[in-house]
Amino acid sequence: MSDVAAAETTGERPRQAGPLPRPRPRFGPGAGSRRAGQIRRLQPLIWLGPALILIGVVVLWPVVSLIRTSTQNITPIGVTIGSAGAGNYTTLFHNPNLPGILVRTVVWVVTVVGITMLLSLGLAQLFNQRFPGRRLVRWALIAPWAASVMMTALIFRWMLQPGNGVINVFLHQLGLVHNLESNQASWLGRPDSAMAWMIGVAVFVSLPFTTYTLLAGLQAIPGDVFEAARIDGASRWGSYRAITLPLLRPAFIVAAVINLMNVFNSFPIIWEMTRGGPGYETNTTTVFMYDLKETFVGQAAAMSVINFTLIMVIVLIYLRISNWGRQEAS
Secondary structure, three states, X not given: OOHHHHHHHHOOOOOOOOOOOOOOOOOOOOHHHHHHHHHHHHHHHHHHHHHXXXXXXXXXXXXXXXXXXXXXXXXXXXXXXXXXXXHHHHHHHOOOOHHHHHXXXXXXXXXXXXXXXXXXXXXXXXXXXXXXXXXXXXXXXXXXXHOOHHXXXXXXXXXXXXXXXXXHXXXXXXXXXXXXXXXXOOHHHOHHHHHHHHHHHHHHHHHHHHHHHHHHHXXXXXXXXXHHHHHOOOOHHHHHHHHHHHHHHHHHHHHHHHHHHHHHOOOHHHHHHOOXXXXXXXXXXXXXXXXXXXXXXXXXXXXHHHHHHHHHHXXXXXXXXXXXXXXXXX
């Protein structure tokens, strides 16, 4: 009996001739979810990709190019005539003016940031109170911030002119400056007085940002905390020391770190007021780097690398002293 007849008799389906079809592979129940999870983890790269590329082009590549330039021998007109190795750094470290410039840079940064933070803390506390004309005073404080730093430095340089500067004329009328066009009236011609005036200008232009940063931190402190402290019998100074200052710490650290970087890299104030002179007596590392690029491009690049390293070290030391990691963990 044939297979067909047997199938009709028994009711079974006849077997097909030829090779049997391959069974389809079956994945485990979690395979699809794992693949979907991997895709979801890669999705942020689509959004972060442009930002990472921008950081690489704008930040990382210039740093790499700067380090490479600092190891080359480059003429003042920008022609590379060979590799200098570590020669630019060696020449720079043997420069007799460098130690004084480094010390002066530390004094410049610490003094300007310290005075700015103290004054801004008081101004922020004042602006956090209610008084007539508070809004107008807040707007007036923005003026030094809104103006160009270079323009502000130029105005102060004109006001400090020995012969007809507004400040000297005013001091002469008060009897504090006896003779105009004298050494006493030449505030920017003497290193000590020039440094003092430049520190004052730097504090003047740094106050608005720092004050508003601390003011934002003060306004973020809940009023219920002070009410509870008042009910417990805490004094005004006790509440300020035990509540305000600890809660203001994040805003204080942000303002201080940004000021450290801004003041360290400050160029227009010093350049427009004294050009780093007389000699190198009012130079900081940033101005010294600009002076070097006129004749020694490789050494200027080496000074830029040192500046970059110094600012990173300063910021890390400050964050370490301020216990940034512990503050973030809490």
